[in-house]
Amino acid sequence: MELPFSESYKIKMIEQLKRSTREQREEWIKEAQYNLFKLSSDKVFIDLLTDSGTGAMSDRQWAAIMTGDESYAGARSFFELKSTVQKIMGFEYMLPTHQGRAAENVLFSVLIKEGDIVPGNSHFDTTKGHIEFRKAKAVDCTIDEAFDTTLDHPFKGNIDIEKLEKVYKEYPREKIPCCVVTVTCNSSGGQPVSIANLREVSQLSKKYGVPVLFDSARFSENAYFLKMREPEFKNWTIKEIVREMYKYADMATMSSKKDGLVNIGGFIGLHSEEIYRQACTFNIMFEGYITYGGMSGRDMAALAVGLDESTEFEYLETRIKQIEYLGNKLIEYGVPIQYPIGGHAIFVDANKILPNVPKEQFRAQTLGVELYIEGGIRGVEIGAILADRDPVTRENRFPKLELLRLAIPRRVYTNNHMDYIAAALKNVFDRRHQIKSGLEITWEAPIMRHFTVEMKKA
Numbered sequence: 001m002e003l004p005f006s007e008s009y010k011i012k013m014i015e016q017l018k019r020s021t022r023e024q025r026e027e028w029i030k031e032a033q034y035n036l037f038k039l040s041s042d043k044v045f046i047d048l049l050t051d052s053g054t055g056a057m058s059d060r061q062w063a064a065i066m067t068g069d070e071s072y073a074g075a076r077s078f079f080e081l082k083s084t085v086q087k088i089m090g091f092e093y094m095l096p097t098h099q100g101r102a103a104e105n106v107l108f109s110v111l112i113k114e115g116d117i118v119p120g121n122s123h124f125d126t127t128k129g130h131i132e133f134r135k136a137k138a139v140d141c142t143i144d145e146a147f148d149t150t151l152d153h154p155f156k157g158n159i160d161i162e163k164l165e166k167v168y169k170e171y172p173r174e175k176i177p178c179c180v181v182t183v184t185c186n187s188s189g190g191q192p193v194s195i196a197n198l199r200e201v202s203q204l205s206k207k208y209g210v211p212v213l214f215d216s217a218r219f220s221e222n223a224y225f226l227k228m229r230e231p232e233f234k235n236w237t238i239k240e241i242v243r244e245m246y247k248y249a250d251m252a253t254m255s256s257k258k259d260g261l262v263n264i265g266g267f268i269g270l271h272s273e274e275i276y277r278q279a280c281t282f283n284i285m286f287e288g289y290i291t292y293g294g295m296s297g298r299d300m301a302a303l304a305v306g307l308d309e310s311t312e313f314e315y316l317e318t319r320i321k322q323i324e325y326l327g328n329k330l331i332e333y334g335v336p337i338q339y340p341i342g343g344h345a346i347f348v349d350a351n352k353i354l355p356n357v358p359k360e361q362f363r364a365q366t367l368g369v370e371l372y373i374e375g376g377i378r379g380v381e382i383g384a385i386l387a388d389r390d391p392v393t394r395e396n397r398f399p400k401l402e403l404l405r406l407a408i409p410r411r412v413y414t415n416n417h418m419d420y421i422a423a424a425l426k427n428v429f430d431r432r433h434q435i436k437s438g439l440e441i442t443w444e445a446p447i448m449r450h451f452t453v454e455m456k457k458a
């Protein structure tokens, strides 16, 4: 008999989960104004809100915690992190920040000014937020295939080179501070970007003199997909593939809460000394001195180990296979999800499940609320609430996709949990025809409203 796949680690510490009843959950979600972010975590059984900062650290990382050097300036832990980033991504300059959006805030303070245009594949929400906050515009140049959830395309994170060149031709160079390539592309479903595409983006951007920035939160998951899907890299190690990817990046922002395998942290990677110097000033203003930037020494030490672990094949294989396991269960149950299955999450197609709910009543959010009530599972909406209003017209933006994202924390849940999630979602799917109305917004913030929005049943 062929041996089945099994996880590449065992469990050293456990955390008790709290179960609840459907009646309790109906009450709790109403109290939370139908915003899953407003639920306290003890009211959640399986938490798939995000894979950001929710992972489990390894014994090696916990050991590194004890070695952290808390010196204000020039801490040893900083140099460990700096040399790891240099080894893995190749950047000479590194600035720690407290998380990914802080890296964006610091770097964009140097790069972006009012009226600028920032092309890329689908920008992550905080990235877009930081661009729009500076009264600049993010232009989505993702390939059209990414928006068809049924289409099997190996690299749905790819940038459409023609769309990108159109932007480069339409606007003068000084209006385009950088091109942001998000690897893997979160907003189009954790979909990878191919090296072939990175090469083309790099080449075209060089021609127009535009630097390329990798939004790197899930860079090692991207490398795993390259190994599996791009024949050139079949026999390469993940670390070799990562180095190849970063040949095409001039700079990077990183949320270490994802592929850094830590609970908090981020950094900026740079080749340019000039940009580094300017970024140092903003880092000191917003984050902390340049050798800690909002991170404690022990967190930098754990991150250095985390970056090393996340670029090992064994770790990535276990992680991605768990996402596939859940995805394949859902496919078996007929639940429409985005193909191919992405790196960190399953994206459930709410437009297909709840076509009877008017899109103005937020289909994906409605589905998320139903799944919570069904099984105490917390996902997150990637749809019209997240898409927010147009900054100029203030009209609601309705994206092509209404997705419920089930993000799987790293090294946290077992495949029994995956079975439970799939069964709960199947139950909601089976009663989908009874769900005819959704939600209405009663209060929202002027920017990034999804975190704090308040709603009622429509």
Ligand SMILES: *Cc1c(COP(=O)(O)O)cnc(C)c1O
Binding pocket: 052, 099, 100, 101, 102, 124, 126, 127, 182, 186, 215, 216, 217, 218, 254, 255, 256, 257, 258, 265, 266
């Ligand atoms: C998470 C994430 C960010 C922001 O990072 P935080 O650590 O949450 O501030 C930026 N870009 C991408 C692609 C991300 O996944």
